[in-house]
Structures are given as C-alpha cells and as structure tokens.
Amino acid sequence: MSATLTSTEPATGVLLWQGTSSDVEAEVARVHAAWPRWAAKPVAYRIETLRRFVNVVRANEDALADLIARETGKPLWDARTEVMAVMNKVDISVAAYSERTGQRRLEAALGARQSVRHKPHGVMAVLGPYNFPAHLPNGHIVPALLAGNGVLFKPSEHTPAVGEMLVRLFHEAGVPEDSLRLILGGPDEGKALAAHPDVNGILFTGSAHTGISINQQFATNPAKILALEMGGNNPVIVWDTADLASAAVLVIQSAFLSSGQRCTAASRLIVKQELADALIAEVKKIADRLIVDHPHADPTPFMGPVIDNRSADQLTESFLYLMSHGGRPIKHMVRPVEDRPFLSPAIIDVTAMEERPDVELFGPLLQVIRVPDFAAAIAEANNSRYGLSASLIGGTPEQYNQFWANVRAGIVNWNRPTNGASSSAPFGGVGISGNHRPSAYYAADYCAYPVASAEIEQPRASIGVGLKDIDIKAMGD
DSSP states (O other): OOOOEEEEETTTOEEEEEEEEHHHHHHHHHHHHHHHHHHHHSSHHHHHHHHHHHHHHHHHHHHHHHHHHHHHHOOOOHHHHHHHHHHHHHHHHHHHHHHOOOOOEEEOOGEEEEEEEEEEOOOEEEEOOOOSSHHHHHHHHHHHHHTTOOOEOOOOOOOOHHHHHHHHHHTTTTOOTEEEEOOOSSSHHHHHHHHHHTTOOEEEOOOOOHHHHHHTTTTOOOSEEEEOOOOEEEEEEEEOOOOOHHHHHHHHHHOOOOGSSTTEEEEEEEHHHHHHHHHHHHHHHHHHTOOBBOOOOOSOOOBBBOOOHHHEEEHHHHHHHHHHTTTTTOOOOOOTTSSSSSOOOEEEOTTTTTTOOOOOOSSEEEEEEESSSSHHHHHHHHHHSSEEEEHHHHHHHHHHHHHHHSSOEEEEESOOSSSSTTTTEEEOOSGBBOOOOOTTHHHHHHHEEEEEEEEEESSSOOOOOOOOOHHHHHHHO
C-alpha cells in the first residue's frame, strides 16, 4: 500500500511537495524489461539524447535552482552552481566513456584480431543524497544511461521534489520512460530496491552506516556491482604560510560551504602550534561575519539551514559532547531561529581531548587540533577510519610531497579547500569513505564491464602435437 510522502522547506517549514511511495516491484520489472532496447541503440543516439537533456535543463535552469534551494535550504547561488554541474556532467561523461570504456582492437596473425568492448550491467539502482540532490545522483545516472543501462533512481526522502523534477527533465529530453524510473519512498523502499534480484548494480552516496550495511548485505553476491561513496571526517592542515588571511578563507570554505553538508567538508583543522592562535583568530573573524539566512535572503547568505531540525539537534548535541569532554569552545554553535534548523558556524579546540570521536559531523562544526611538528600533523590527519579528502595549506613543496605520499585519502589538495572536487577527475575515498569505485570521471568504470574477444572471420585451426600417426595402410584396406 502506498504511503503519503511530504517535503517541507527547511528554512520556512512550508509544505513544498506531496506524493506517494512507489511500487518497487513494478518499477523494477518495468526497467528490467525495457533496458535491452535502450542498450541496443547506437552509442551516438544515447549521446545525442543526453545532450538534449542538457538543453532541457538549461531551459529550466532557474526553476531547478529555485527548487533545490527551497528543498535543501542552500543559498540560491549555491543551488545555481549545482545546476551548472548537472549540465556539465554530460560532456564530461561522454569524454570519460570514450577514454575509459572505448573499443580497442589489436590485429593478430592470419587476419585474426583481439578486441575489447564494454557491455552495460543491466538495471542500476541509484540511491541519492539530500545535500546535492540533483548533481550527485546525476553523476551516476548520466554515465549509467550512456553505457546502455536502465536506471531506477531513489532520491533521499528529504528531497523527493528535486528527484522528481530531474527525472522529468530526462524524459522530456527523450530518455525512454521505461529506461529511467523514479522510486519515491524512505529506507524501506531503498532496501527493497537494493535487494531486488533483478537489480544488477547499486550506486550509492550517503552515510557510512548505510553504505557499510549495503556492502555487508551483498558480500556473498559478487554478481551485483556496488559503488559506495560514504562521506568523511576530513582534515585540513595549515602549516607555515605568510598569508594567514588566505589560509583562513580556505579553512572557512572547507568547513562551512553548504552549511558543512558536503561529504568533502573539513571537520578537523590541524595546525602548527606556533601558528595556531593567529590562524584561529583570523578564522573566527571571518566566521563571525558569515551570513546565515534563508536561500533567497538579501543580503545574500553564505550558509542556509541544515536539512532538518533532527540534524540540527544532533549537531548541537555533538558540540555539547565535545565541550563536556575536554573541548574548548572558540565559537559556540547557536540556533538563531526557534524551531528551524539554522545553525551558526561553530569552532571548538579539541586538542586536550583524550579520545576524539571519529564520526562524520555533517554540518558547520569545525574541530581544531594543535600539533608540534609536521609528522604529528600527518599522523593526526590519518587518525580516522575515513579517507575521502585532505588538504594542506601552506608548507613547502617537499612537505606537500610528504603529505601527498603519506596521507590516506582519495582527494589530496594543496592550498585549495578540501571540497569542490572537479568532475573531470575521479571522486572517491579509502577506508570507510568508499569501496575503491570512484565516481565523477571514473564512473564509466562501474557502469560497464569489459569483454575481451579473440575474433576471425573464418574458422581456421589445426592440431600440431599430441595426435597418433595416421595408419595409411589401414585406411587403404
């Protein structure tokens, strides 16, 4: 029986969208029956269809950005950058498909050849997050469709309206309705979709807890491909630099863009002891000026709310936990609007804590750790089960080389924020941040599988050893 679903604007509490949960069984059957027809289309046809999708998104750019802003609470300017990423994804995916899954042939003797081609897996389930409700699932959907797969997309229960609009735009562009279907619902629908025997792959972006559960569920089922992106507890190290103002800006961008609700956001600022007081003063000075407001506010906000009151409560409780277990507040976390999930950016020095919790604090909460030397900084950066993103600000080229070689992360930056990764590069992490299936440019790798072929137009074979001699006399008799 279908359940009624609703979505409200985090910034206002106003009802934004209402719908009903999907029939997972029926939707999987529909895509399972239809995807071979999509796969049989020439790749040029699929490319042209997806390029029409870009034009359709461009025609609806303002409406999509406004919907993203309202449903997530992120500032409108932030939502607009997400829509641009949605459009840019197609050309990037076409280039990646050609480079990473293109056909290869090697001529052999007597007219034979060795070929490598790629086949789609079949039916792919995309489980999307709420922080980038269009861009991140689109980063799976486009390469999956391009490779010839059918796709079932389940958006986060927090952002069904954006998910619904994204699928509608694909259909308007000419992607067959039976090749891409929307699954609406909560965790139960997500579990049913992932467990369905006719789903050949699961492309997941979300929490480590859910991703690990999926990985455990299918550990004995190697036939089902899993691409898991599971967030991080990301470090940013600040070392010797004469430009503390720029360093502070990079820290602010790393920690507080999108209200800290980026899987690549910096949760831990690791700083050289002698530099710490001056740097923290600069960071706090900027953090005190950050505007936190609703998406369409004037003046333009840097941050909006987090996704809901439950998340805001959990983050507030996390700040209190750190403070009561040895953390020293530098900038308190404040709820400026009663009953709405707005949070001020918070900074707390946890250097004196005996045990720092290794968790993903998905919000505007930055922990400061002071260290005596560069080796200690790298050790502290690696003091986590996660391994998504890490950044060094300042330091020498030799120290960056040392940092790059020794820090455990799938994204390693120098004098750049921890977030804002390019779609033209692989995106993924190690540890419990991922399962070595990076997305973005490398999404082509998990959307199709290679098939090696030895080929010749006419059968030609002989056996040169291991045969008994022919008895010519017996043959004559």
